[in-house]
Amino acid sequence: MDNSSGNNYVGEFAVEASGLSKHYGDVVALDGLELSVPTGTVLGLLGPNGAGKTTAVSILTTLIAPDGGTARVAGVDVIKEPQRVRSLIGLSGQYAAVDEHLTATENLEMIGCLYGMRRPAARKKASELIERFRLSDSAHRPLKTFSGGMRRRIDLAGALLADPPVLFLDEPTTGLDPRSRGELWDVIRERVEAGTTVVLTTQYLEEADQLAHDIVVIDHGRAIARGTSQELKRRIGGEHLDIHLALLTDISRVEAIVRPFAIGAIRTDDQEVLVSIPVSKGIEALGSVMAELSVQNIEIVDIGLRRPTLDDVFMELTGHKTQEEQT
Ligand SMILES: Nc1ncnc2c1ncn2[C@@H]1O[C@H](COP(=O)(O)OP(=O)(O)OP(=O)(O)O)[C@@H](O)[C@H]1O
Ligand SMILES: [Mg+2]
Numbered sequence: 098m099d100n101s102s103g104n105n106y107v108g109e110f111a112v113e114a115s116g117l118s119k120h121y122g123d124v125v126a127l128d129g130l131e132l133s134v135p136t137g138t139v140l141g142l143l144g145p146n147g148a149g150k151t152t153a154v155s156i157l158t159t160l161i162a163p164d165g166g167t168a169r170v171a172g173v174d175v176i177k178e179p180q181r182v183r184s185l186i187g188l189s190g191q192y193a194a195v196d197e198h199l200t201a202t203e204n205l206e207m208i209g210c211l212y213g214m215r216r217p218a219a220r221k222k223a224s225e226l227i228e229r230f231r232l233s234d235s236a237h238r239p240l241k242t243f244s245g246g247m248r249r250r251i252d253l254a255g256a257l258l259a260d261p262p263v264l265f266l267d268e269p270t271t272g273l274d275p276r277s278r279g280e281l282w283d284v285i286r287e288r289v290e291a292g293t294t295v296v297l298t299t300q301y302l303e304e305a306d307q308l309a310h311d312i313v314v315i316d317h318g319r320a321i322a323r324g325t326s327q328e329l330k331r332r333i334g335g336e337h338l339d340i341h342l343a344l345l346t347d348i349s350r351v352e353a354i355v356r357p358f359a360i361g362a363i364r365t366d367d368q369e370v371l372v373s374i375p376v377s378k379g380i381e382a383l384g385s386v387m388a389e390l391s392v393q394n395i396e397i398v399d400i401g402l403r404r405p406t407l408d409d410v411f412m413e414l415t416g417h418k419t420q421e422e423q424t
Contacts, residue, residue, distance in 0.1 A: 104260045104261065104262055104292075105292035106185070106262040106263065109136060110136060110169075111135070111136040111294035112157060113169045114156075114167070115131055116129050117130040118165040119149075119156065120164055125318050126149050126152040126318055127149045127318040128149075129166070129319060132296075135294075137289065138289070138295075139295040139309045139311075140312075141298075141304075141309030141312040142298040142315060143313070143314045143411060145415055148315045149318040150315060151298070154190075156175065157170055157175060158175075158182075159175050162176060163176070170185065171186070173185065184261075185263060187255075187256035187264045188267075189255070189256035189265070189269050191267045191268045194255070195248060195255070197240050197241040198239055199240065200239055201227060201235060201237070201240060201251050202224070204240060204255065205222075205226065205227070205254055205258055208258050209223065212259035224236070229254075230277070231250075231280075246274060249269075249270075249271070249272055250273070250281075253266070253281060253284075257288070260288075262294065263296070265295075265296050266295060266297045268298055269285075270282075282304070282307055302411060306407050309326065311325060312324065312329060312407075314329075314410075314414050314415065321414055321415070326407055330405050335375050335376060335377050335379075336402045336404065336405070337404075338383060338400070339400070340371065340372045340399075340400045341397065341399040342372070342395065342397055342398065343398055344370070344395075345370050348365050348370070354386060355372060355382075358376050358386065360377050361374075361413055362375075370398070375405070375409070383400070387400065
């Protein structure tokens with residue numbers, strides 16, 4: 098029996114994966130990944146470049162087979178019944194999957210037909226989504242004339258078209274302008290309210306903060322932390338002292354000054370000319386550091402205490418920033 102009602106899956110977990118592993122030659126892309134996503138919630142998959150996020154999404158969406166482990170999506174085994182899984186999911190990939198020569202409307206209609214929708218229904222849904230994503234003016238142009246952000250929006254519309262019970266969105270808003278990003282967040286929220294389950298990978302921690310009920314941080318193909326955004330932030334605790342400097346060349350001197358106060362990793366950012374440290378007695382550290390900066394004649398642009406962000410959590414857990422290349 099099909100464990101679904103209308104377009105919604107009604108089992109407890111819409112995605113369940115256990116011990117997923119995948120190797121590419123010597124590269125271990127996934128190393129025993131465990132995931133479970135309660136139905137009707139959003140799971141945020143966070144991890145640095147090369148962590149295994151796309152590999153995990155590709156396995157769960159039946160694009161590649163794992164070397165080991167099991168996974169069920171909407172109650173269906175991804176290895177034994179890939180065809181059935183495909184009819185129950187929507188996928189928006191990191192690299193947009195669109196036909197360059199077809200128009201936006203034609204691309205979406207084709208996707209609708211692949212899901213077994215009747216053409217008039219697919220056409221109606223396509224035009225609704227095209228309007229929603231503000232692409233009406235370009236609906237009848239071939240996609241090869243589209244900008245990167247326009248393509249991305251068509252790819253997302255394709256994932257949403259058949260209103261599948263489970264959505265996999267691999268970096269859905271990379272390359273979107275802030276307005277388009279906000280609009281997509283609204284669409285996702287609406288779908289989740291209506292019962293859809295979403296697995297989302299993102300490099301934007303704010304996006305995970307905004308949308309995800311639960312977050313799994315992966316690194317080297319394994320889950321290294323999970324929890325709500327609040328729980329993860331609480332885990333690293335304390336406050337952060339942020340010091341914005343006038344001169345990049347002062348960064349290493351400031352690092353030496355703050356080191357005795359740091360209760361965790363010191364983060365420096367050359368672009369922002371920033372030194373950020375987790376501290377326990379915030380006010381005390383602030384006073385002492387300011388005094389020492391003044392003694393050493395180091396010019397500061399801004400200094401302040403703040404609560405930890407998901408960025409800090411990520412840095413603490415993985416030892417690198419989200420956007421940084423792994424070596
Ligand atoms: N087709 C492939 N052939 C060889 N190696 C691969 C292949 N696909 C992925 N890998 C390797 O597997 C590891 C995980 O890659 P994956 O694309 O899953 O990472 P990711 O977390 O999605 O990274 P990003 O944030 O850059 O998208 C990387 O080391 C990558 O080089
Ligand atoms: Mg990826």
